[in-house]
Amino acid sequence: MINPPLSLYVHLPWCVRKCPYCDFNSHEIKAGSFPEKEYVGAVIRDLEFSAARFQGREIISIFFGGGTPSVMSVDSMGSILEAVDANLALSSHAEITLEANPGTADSRRFTGYRRLGVNRISLGVQSFSDDKLAGLGRIHNGGDAASAIEIAAAAGFSNVNIDLMYGLPGQTVAEALSDLERAVTFKPEHISWYQLTLEPNTIFYSKPPPLPEDDVIWQMQTRGQDYLVRRQYQQYEVSAWRRNDRACLRNLNPPTGRPSPYDKNDHACLHNLNYWQFGDYIGIGAGAHGKITDQTATKIVRQSRLRIPASYIDKAGSASAIAGDKQLTETDLILEFMLNALRLKDGVPWHYFEERTGLSPDSIHKQVEAAKNNGLLADDQEMIKATKKGARYLNDLLQYFMLQ
Ligand SMILES: C[S@@+](CC[C@H](N)C(=O)[O-])C[C@H]1O[C@@H](n2cnc3c(N)ncnc32)[C@H](O)[C@@H]1O
Ligand code: SF4
Structure with missing residues (x-):
């Protein structure tokens, strides 16, 4: 057993509004209920507390996920990144992704994130149709989605992911394809194309909207895949597509020194690739999960943090913020x-x-x-x-x- 490459996931659990299909650990910001400073303090304490066991291991990627990390101020993100630098060995080539909701896109803020070293942005576009976005309860419309992509480019992001979903309530095959066509006009480096699923504990699960039939979904998938291939996108995972126009060496730095076939896959998401290749990751933040190999003890553990933000804030920085710690059988x-x-x-x-x-x-x-x-x-x-x-x-x- 060897210690595989190591990534860092940081969960930022707040959103402007909770979407009716979403089962992520995300919480709507109600008036006066956004403890941004307290949460950042907790994340920093958690990082300091957790870092000791990772000494000597390099972090190849960071993913700020949520929730909607783009509701956090540049100062907050700066403090978290400083704490990462102070406590962990961040690779100088690290991929640093931040998820953003187009309804929160702000030119100053995006420029600030970029200056801090965030080098990949993942935009939760979902659809460019005003009608479909309203049906999903999103806070943005098609115009906001387009301007968020432009704001990201103007802020200096040259590695942009667009999240799209298909199989939306009342969606036709033509409408699903039209979302892909619109996305491709922006030439994003990456497209994540997910089928909408009805997850337990969501409003859509208890009151299901009229979703397209299975044969319509199948046509969306097959025709969408053909379309993306024709437009030079390559599918490398069930829902992940990378723009396939440039190959450059990606250094995943496998400890064995033996190359992986993905090393050359420019624009693939390095962070997610590390998950899929059974790499390690530290999970910091409310409800975050980590997977950690201890090669000297020949064991692999899965760890999770307390899910409720208030409890996490209260306990972060001590062992009592750890909700689960299980050795994998x-x-x-x-x-x-x-x-x-x-x-x-x-x-x-x-x-x-x-x-x-x-x-x-x-x-x-x-x-x-x-x-x-x-x-x-x-x-x-x-x-x-x-x-x-x-x-x-x-x-x-x-x-x-x-x-x-
Ligand atoms: C944490 S969210 C991303 C950022 C931000 N919170 C947003 O929604 O704009 C990650 C992505 O997962 C996808 N997703 C969320 N819930 C889903 C569901 N029930 N079925 C399929 N995809 C889903 C969406 O495309 C979403 O952009
Ligand atoms: S904005 Fe994203 S994380 Fe927040 S509720 Fe909607 S889908 Fe979930």
Whole structure:
């Protein structure tokens, strides 16, 4: 077992308004209810408290997710980044992403984030249709989405992701395609294209809106995929597309020194790639999760922080802010490795399995052979990857790795 590359996730849980489809740990800012300073203080204490076990390990990426990180002031983000620098070894090539809601796009603020070293921005556009955005309860319209992308470019962001969703209430295939067409006109480096799902504990779950039929969704997917390929976007994960016009060396710095096929994938999201390749990450902030390898103790743990922001603020900086700390069993490791790896179109090198789980490939030999025989897993010596059929029926493929 080796310590894989290490990322940092920082959760910032506030939003201007709670969207009816969202099950993230996000909370609407009600008048006088935004404890920004207190939360930043808690994040900094948490970083200081957590840093000791990561000495000697470099951080390859930071992701500020939410919630809506773009409701935080430049000063707040600056204080958090200073604390990261003071407590952890941040790579000089680190990818630093911040999620932003187009309804909160502000030129001064975006310029400020960029100056602090944030070098990737992820905009929650969802759709360019005013009508569809209103149906999703969003605070922005199509015009705001377009200007947010322009504001990001003018602020100096040359690595921009646009989040879009399809399968929206009442959406036609033509409307879903039109959102992709509009997105592509801005030539973003990355597009995350998600199918809207009805998540438990959301308003859409208890009062489902009229969603498109399965065959309409299937047409959106297949025609949308063809369209993106024609426009030079390459799908590298179930929902992730990178602009495919420039190749440059990406240094994921694998400790083994053996290259990964994604090293050359310019514009892929380095942070998410590290999750999918079963890398490590520190999770800081209310409800944040982390996955941490301890190669000397040959164990891997999953950690989570208290979910309710007020409790997190109260306890951050001490062990009592840790809600869960669980060593992964062999069964967990196999499933979690596969859940992540098989999302990637090119899969993951076979040697990562042993290096990053500490398990011998023999432990899954029977399952691998069965999945190959059923045409779901590729017969490939180098890479663990799904076949086309396996990618389409991913849940069936994953069943093989749900061991008791
Ligand atoms: C934390 S949000 C991103 C930033 C910001 N909070 C926003 O919404 O603008 C991450 C992304 O997940 C996607 N998402 C959220 N809920 C979803 C759902 N129920 N089904 C599919 N995608 C969802 C959206 O595209 C959203 O932009
Ligand atoms: S803005 Fe984003 S995080 Fe906030 S409620 Fe809406 S989808 Fe969720």
